[in-house]
Structures are given as structure tokens and as C-alpha cells.
Amino acid sequence: MKTKLIFLSLALMLITGLVSAQSLYRTSVGELSFFSETPVLDIEAVNQKTGAILNVGTKELAIQAKITDFQFPNKLMQEHFNENYMESERFPTAKFAGKIKEQVDLTKAGTYSVTAEGNLTIHGVTKPVQVKGTIVATATALQVNFSFQVRTADYQIEVPTLVFDKIAETITVSGKLNLVKQ
Amino acid sequence: MIWPNCLNKGAFGLFCCILILFGSSTWNVMLAQDDLLSMLDEEQSKDPVYTMATFKASRLINGQTIETISKNHLNFWISHRFGAVNSGFIANFFGLDEAKIRLGLEYGFTDRWLVGAGRSSLEKTYDLYTKYKVLRQSNKIPITVTALAGWGINTMPSGYVMESGSTMKFNNNIERYSYWSQLLIARKFTEKLSLQVMPTFIHVNKVEDPSIPNQLYALGGGGRYKLSQRFTLSAEYYHTFRELEDDEDDDDGGGNAAFPYPYRDAVSFGVDIETGGHVFQFHLTNARGMVEKQFIGQNVGSWGKGDVFYGFNIARTFSLDKSARNTHK
Numbered sequence: 001m002k003t004k005l006i007f008l009s010l011a012l013m014l015i016t017g018l019v020s021a022q023s024l025y026r027t028s029v030g031e032l033s034f035f036s037e038t039p040v041l042d043i044e045a046v047n048q049k050t051g052a053i054l055n056v057g058t059k060e061l062a063i064q065a066k067i068t069d070f071q072f073p074n075k076l077m078q079e080h081f082n083e084n085y086m087e088s089e090r091f092p093t094a095k096f097a098g099k100i101k102e103q104v105d106l107t108k109a110g111t112y113s114v115t116a117e118g119n120l121t122i123h124g125v126t127k128p129v130q131v132k133g134t135i136v137a138t139a140t141a142l143q144v145n146f147s148f149q150v151r152t153a154d155y156q157i158e159v160p161t162l163v164f165d166k167i168a169e170t171i172t173v174s175g176k177l178n179l180v181k182q
Numbered sequence: 183m184i185w186p187n188c189l190n191k192g193a194f195g196l197f198c199c200i201l202i203l204f205g206s207s208t209w210n211v212m213l214a215q216d217d218l219l220s221m222l223d224e225e226q227s228k229d230p231v232y233t234m235a236t237f238k239a240s241r242l243i244n245g246q247t248i249e250t251i252s253k254n255h256l257n258f259w260i261s262h263r264f265g266a267v268n269s270g271f272i273a274n275f276f277g278l279d280e281a282k283i284r285l286g287l288e289y290g291f292t293d294r295w296l297v298g299a300g301r302s303s304l305e306k307t308y309d310l311y312t313k314y315k316v317l318r319q320s321n322k323i324p325i326t327v328t329a330l331a332g333w334g335i336n337t338m339p340s341g342y343v344m345e346s347g348s349t350m351k352f353n354n355n356i357e358r359y360s361y362w363s364q365l366l367i368a369r370k371f372t373e374k375l376s377l378q379v380m381p382t383f384i385h386v387n388k389v390e391d392p393s394i395p396n397q398l399y400a401l402g403g404g405g406r407y408k409l410s411q412r413f414t415l416s417a418e419y420y421h422t423f424r425e426l427e428d429d430e431d432d433d434d435g436g437g438n439a440a441f442p443y444p445y446r447d448a449v450s451f452g453v454d455i456e457t458g459g460h461v462f463q464f465h466l467t468n469a470r471g472m473v474e475k476q477f478i479g480q481n482v483g484s485w486g487k488g489d490v491f492y493g494f495n496i497a498r499t500f501s502l503d504k505s506a507r508n509t510h511k
Binding site: 028049051052053055060061062063064066068073074075076077079080082083084087089090092093095097158 | 459
């Protein structure tokens with residue numbers, strides 16, 4: 001009896017697993033950028049290798065970007081970003097794992113305003129966040145756009161005073177993810 | 183046939199069933215979030231992760247490091263070596279009254295290949311060199327290897343007196359040339375510690391005395407230790423292997439009583455301070471030259487006698503990469 005119960009639950013889990021696997025939308029070339037604006041200097045960097053997966057069944061969303069993939073116009077700045085601020089050898093990725101709060105059916109074509117709620121990990125520090133964005137759904141793809149603010153101090157990113165790369169205390173992070181149905 | 187069996191056991195069985203189903207589904211949700219991330223992680227961890235910033239700059243102290251500069255970036259180097267610390271307070275303000283200067287430019291044609299040129303006031307020497315990063319340290323390769331080749335021309339008037347005290351006469355321009363090549367091999371062991379070895383070969387077309395070889399083999403060793411994100415200690419040493427020439431008077435390794443070998447190995451210690459687009463390198467060294475031929479092969483200073491020179495290098499990097507600037511506009 002007990003073994004049957006276990007089998008039953010395992011089978012159900014497997015089925016739900018299969019169902020969710022069928023409703024995955026995914027990209028490995030998503031675009032994630034950030035912008036720091038100060039009177040002295042504007043700094044912008046783009047990561048065009050951001051990975052993201054959205055499960056339209058459970059509305060779970062995961063995004064991961066490698067810190068070393070952020071491209072700066074000035075490569076010395078890029079090196080400082082990795083070596084001094086983000087410490088990318090110790091903390092190689094920034095990631096988000098969460099869920100879309102609204103009750104929306106993303107399998108139907110349309111434009112949806114959504115809020116993703118979950119944990120954002122940057123520089124080894126994990127914080128709960130809410131990010132607003134839009135999703136444009138078509139039959140085979142989801143175009144996810146979002147933008148939010150990150151305070152460097154919240155993620156223990158030290159910005160010293162003795163530098164010429166002036167960095168804003170609050171940085172705007174935005175993303176364009178074109179998720180394709182698997 | 184499983185399902186009716188389960189129901190037949192009555193209320194307790196049903197309760198168990200619901201409990202397990204409920205439990206498994208919440209567990210499934212949690213698993214799924216981690217699953218999605220691990221799927222992404224699996225995909226992204228396939229790319230090699232290259233080690234960056236083994237050294238702060240393309241120069242360690244006097245010599246070069248494995249670092250090249252990025253594509254379409256320009257480095258401007260200003261280097262000074264003041265007079266000897268032991269040259270007196272009144273006479274020379276401990277060496278600060280005079281300085282040898284080298285101005286240099288380096289340009290990155292690709293992320294791994296640069297070409298540089300410079301002009302030193304010591305022996306009015308122009309130098310040209312190129313560096314190529316052959317191997318890059320990553321999570322798969324343990325070391326970075328950079329090859330360097332350089333050429334220099336001494337533009338002093340013929341018959342000038344060298345630092346070693348000898349008079350140098352040039353009969354033609356070819357005699358003014360010197361060449362050097364290096365293999366720079368480094369590993370970033372930890373975030374703080376990087377070490378480098380530099381097998382070196384130097385050829386000088388004309389030397390001042392027959393007892394001094396035209397060819398010189400040297401092995402350099404150096405490294406850096408980061409004290410903080412912006413302060414780094416560095417050290418550099420070049421050991422020279424003088425060829426034992428089979429000249430009749432050459433029984434003591436390259437020198438003789440009338441003309442003792444005048445050159446010594448260069449030992450240098452420094453501090454790097456990084457401030458955004460600049461790197462400042464302050465150092466104490468017994469070498470006054472800033473060109474390989476001079477600081478490896480023709481260095482007259484001796485730490486033992488107090489011939490120690492203060493010096494600094496300042497590097498400023500400019501990005502000339504307009505295309506990268508416009509990608510996101």
C-alpha cells in the first residue's frame with residue numbers, strides 16, 4: 001500500500017514535471033544592461049549572453065547573467081568592474097529566481113503588465129525584490145522587458161571615493177529577453 | 183489499478199494521498215525554481231572563464247608583464263627614474279634634481295596583440311616592440327604566455343661616454359641597433375598573488391669592449407601581491423647569464439683585470455596604485471634604464487653601493503573604441 005502511494009505520488013510528480021517542461025520558454029542570448037549616471041560620468045554596460053527561463057505553467061522565472069559577460073566601451077573600466085567592484089572570480093554570476101504574481105495566461109497572445117517577485121543575488125548577496133515589467137506574448141515567443149533600480153550598498157558593492165570612475169549610488173538595470181518556446 | 187486501491191482504504195488513505203500530493207506539489211514548485219536556475223547554470227558554465235587582471239598594467243616595474251591592452255585602446259606611459267639616492271643632498275637633492283624620462287605609447291590591435299613605441303632620454307634611445315598573448319589562463323589552462331619582441335636604436339652622438347665609463351663610437355647606423363625577445367609566463371595563483379618568469383634574449387650590435395658579449399641570456403622573475411583592491415606590492419629581478427667567451431683573457435666569466443665587467447643584475451621593488459583610468463607605479467630600483475637592453479643588459483647601479491633610483495611610471499588608458507560605445511545607443 002505504502003509503496004503504491006509512493007509510486008503514485010512519484011508518477012504524479014513526473015507528470016507535472018513533464019507538463020511544466022512542455023511550457024518552458026527560454027533564451028541564452030538575452031540582453032541585460034545597466035546604467036550609472038553621475039554629473040561626471042555616465043557608465044553603461046551590456047550583457048548579451050543572459051540566460052533566462054520562464055515556465056508559463058507555474059509562472060516561474062529564472063534569469064542568470066555572468067558578470068564577465070558585461071561589455072563596457074572602456075575595457076579598463078570593465079576590468080575594474082570585475083576585479084574591484086563585483087569580484088567576479090568569487091561571485092561569477094548575478095541571478096534572479098522568482099515567480100510572476102499576476103494571474104495571466106501567457107499562452108494567449110497579448111501584452112501583459114506583470115510583477116515578478118523573488119530573490120535577486122548580486123555580489124553574493126541575496127535580497128527579495130519585486131520587479132515590474134511587460135511581457136509581449138506571441139504563439140512561439142515571449143518578449144520580456146523590465147527595468148529596476150539597484151542600490152550598490154544593498155549588495156555590499158564598495159565604491160571608494162578615490163576613483164575617477166564615478167559610480168552612482170543607484171544603478172538602473174534593464175533587460176530585454178526574447179524567450180522562445182522550447 | 184493503483185488509484186482505486188488507494189481510495190478503498192478509506193478516509194485515512196485518502197488523507198495520506200492528499201497530504202503526499204500536496205507536499206509533492208509544493209516541493210515540486212521549489213524544486214522547479216532551483217531547477218530553472220541550474221539549467222541556466224549548466225548552459226553557461228560550458229564557456230571557459232578567463233582569468234583577468236593578472237597584473238594591473240602591461241609593465242611590472244621596468245619590464246613587461248603578460249598583460250596586453252584591449253582592442254582599440256591606447257596606453258600612454260610616462261616613466262621617470264630620478265638620480266641615485268646616494269648622490270648627495272646639496273649636489274643633487276638626493277637624486278630628485280635630475281631624471282631620465284621615457285615616454286611611450288601602446289596600442290591594442292586586438293585584445294591579444296599590441297604594438298608599442300617609446301623614447302628614453304637615457305642614451306637617447308627609441309624603442310619599438312610588439313607583444314602577443316599566446317595562451318590565456320582560464321579554468322582549463324593554468325598559465326598565460328605572452329611573447330615579446332623588441333628593437334631599439336641608440337641615437338647618441340658617436341664617441342659619447344657610456345654610463346659604464348667607456349667611450350662608444352659608432353661607425354654606422356646598424357651598430358646602433360639592439361634587439362630583444364622575451365617569453366613572459368605568468369600565473370594568477372590567487373586573487374592577490376601573481377607570479378611571472380621571463381626568459382630573455384638580448385642582442386646588442388655593438389658593445390664597448392670585446393669582453394662584453396653581444397648576446398645575452400637572462401631569466402627574470404617577478405610578481406605582485408595585492409594589499410587591497412587598489413594597492414599592490416611588486417618585485418622584479420633579472421638574472422643575466424653572461425656567455426663565457428673563449429677569449430684568452432676570459433678566465434673569470436666575462437671580465438678581466440683591465441676591464442672588469444661593469445654590469446649588474448637589476449632588482450626592483452615597487453608599489454602600484456590604481457585610480458580608475460590611471461595606474462601609478464612607484465619604485466626603488468638599481469636600474470636606470472627603461473628599455474630591456476639597458477635595464478637587463480647594461481645596468482651599472484648596485485644596491486650594495488647605494489645606487490638606488492626612485493622612479494615612477496604612470497599609465498593612462500584611452501578607449502578609442504567608438505563602435506562599442508554606440509552598440510546600445
